[in-house]
Amino acid sequence: MAEIIRYSDAELEEFRVLIEEKLAKAREEYDQLKKSLEGNDVADTAPTFKAFEDGANFLQKEEVSRLAQRQLTFIQHLEAALLRIDNKTYGICRETGKLIPKERLRAVPHATLSIEAKGK
Numbered sequence: 071m072a073e074i075i076r077y078s079d080a081e082l083e084e085f086r087v088l089i090e091e092k093l094a095k096a097r098e099e100y101d102q103l104k105k106s107l108e109g110n111d112v113a114d115t116a117p118t119f120k121a122f123e124d125g126a127n128f129l130q131k132e133e134v135s136r137l138a139q140r141q142l143t144f145i146q147h148l149e150a151a152l153l154r155i156d157n158k159t160y161g162i163c164r165e166t167g168k169l170i171p172k173e174r175l176r177a178v179p180h181a182t183l184s185i186e187a188k189g190k
Contacts, residue, residue, distance in 0.1 A: 081161075093148045100141040164183060164187075
């Protein structure tokens with residue numbers, strides 16, 4: 071049975087710092103998106119002759135809602151990556167069992183697949 075190769079504790083700590091920075095920024099952006107969805111503004115009580123404006127406002131809120139959901143998913147992926155760092159399984163491809171290259175992890179720190187496995 072082959073021994074699983076993993077990143078060193080120092081390398082994992084480097085990735086932890088990177089992920090925590092991205093996580094803080096992502097949470098801040100998520101909070102801003104949530105704030106933009108909260109509360110009713112004066113336009114919400116506009117007369118019905120402003121139907122086009124209301125429709126545009128609705129579409130804008132829908133788009134912001136989708137962005138907020140994507141941001142929340144990103145946050146969850148980053149939090150899962152931190153758990154993998156704690157478990158010392160971070161950076162190991164879940165398909166091949168090989169190390170995911172550092173360049174990929176720096177670009178996509180929540181990656182669980184190597185480019186090789188993702189291409190299959």
